[in-house]
Amino acid sequence: MTEVSSGTILGRTTSMTANVLARTQFAVLIIDVRAGLHPLDLEVGKWLSKHAPQIKPIVVMNKSESIGESLAEVASEALALGFDRCTQDDVPSDENLSEEDESKLPLQLAIVGRPNVGKSTLLNALLEEERVLVGPEAGLTRDAVRVQYEFQGRTVYMVDTAGWLERTERDKGPASLNIMQSRKSLMRAHIVALVLDAEEIIKSQRSMAHSEVVIAKRAVEEGRGLVIIVNKMDCLGGKQNSEMYKKIKEAVPIEVQAVIPQITGIPVVFTSALEGRERLQVMNEVNGKYTRWCSRLSLVASTAG
Template structure:
């Protein structure tokens, strides 16, 4: 499997080329330098070539302990793992001393390097293109990452560096698989026969080996990237004491007890009123997209300052999106009186999050690894509940008892007749209640039914949807017989 890393100083167009190769606007692009901070891997296709491409942070000269120094270390790790490096320079701006320094770094790495002269379509770029020869990395390939010019020359240079046989065969499918593809909703036709007591409906068993998509969200500096690094057992994502380090939603592959998991790291979410800059808006939008295509979402709370207003807003967002939530109280290694705080956290979880009654909450430490196994166990258990389906027969047997125990209130002296209930999909569990007058059923009775479903069938900690359907009148449209 060929891996190609895009390398260069800040703002030369690396992320623009990355997006063109993967065929989607996956990486954030902005006019300011230094937008990309973490390594981002994507499946790319260039004409008949299929390969993995890595977007990297702009190379900068900085001390190792600084943010820029840590970004550089991430880029150097990408260089070490790559088969070929695309060293990109901006010929519109011209060659800089920084470019020459990093060209020397690539020479010392002993990796195969293709020199990319980006923005070659710009007026006045000819002088910069000629200067590119002085870098000493062979003939530059003139391209425009923004407009797609020169892609054929880039393809030929890649084949020249590695040979055609090194690349994976082109996929025969006309549609490239997307890392964020969701599975089709398991929707059943609402056509419940009269004999609801039948119990022969087949319910597919939960597959505990199936790959799982997991998003990590939370406020800035809650420890999301540190937690993922602990999952992976390596410093894969950029971390540090500075708030707001992560900007893109980065996906990484991982295996836990033999199960493949794709983990999405997201940018910290601040209150909407505080999000003013265009770049932060893009970061938040990228995070929301990761949430929508995840199955389980871990909401990371800072255990030293839990249940801030923004924490509750994020949980509410996850519930509205219908994802399966798990709460991780991170930085547990910093807590001294653990028993007292644990009791307080349990009480507040139940009181402040009534819409997700029974949600699993685990204390963890991304720094030390404490509680990681318990957290992942909670993730898989919640995922199983989120996928659960109940047969129509069992559902209506329960509904009959529930209505007998607490009938719906009469409206204007008329009793509300409930016909039946059926589950039309899972992920999240969604039910439809058939009644002659759905508009007359009030919110409190709907809550009674939802809470009853949660208790009876164990749908704890996941969103439940209950929709109303007007039952058809079998006599509608028929003429009255004259006596």
């Protein structure tokens, strides 16, 4: 609500916004937690208090995934906006949101990763049925596949994406559409399951390729819950591979934490989708991550008044 000339586009837009707010009862003010309060945030807060006292603002602290466990501490900064703190009757708190209520919330799960890492095989393993065509040929999944699934009383919508490829000048037609579909699936998801290939980890001597790092960071930056799935662990069976099996299980969580230092405790599940191994552990981690994700949203609501 800065002072601008009434004849400019900014001036007309400001006037229009003020007219709308004058007839509004609630407003959502989004602030960037990483950047802190901007002078314009404070100006908007002052304007609302002076010109629209009937509005009950809801302050949303975006990008809070980057601040670890200090969310409540950072939320206190929002008090500088001059709004009264919400009461327990205004918004749901962690105590008011029971585990039973949380278990009823539908979960949107996106299974993402590079082509041929076993995303479709993992989806079939989770469903315990052959829902998606799988095989050694790359590119069998041409479109995102969305299926509904029930897990421990919760409805889960799982999306098997067509592979996340690094876009280049050559990516046109179906390849370009696959990239767009994968990104849309990630944006719509609550939880992102990033599937890695144990064989590729051994060959490259690193947990994640550049494109996989991009996926992981994008998921975290967009506020999605992230679970890492290391697939094809059956390739490391037998005594001759026991040492390599142990090294991978020790190294991957450490490397994931190094790549995404702003988030602690990212779950890493080692599985063989082909054999259906650790199927329940995958879903337990996904379900648990979603419960914590919902709790963080509740915490934001209860502290950002």
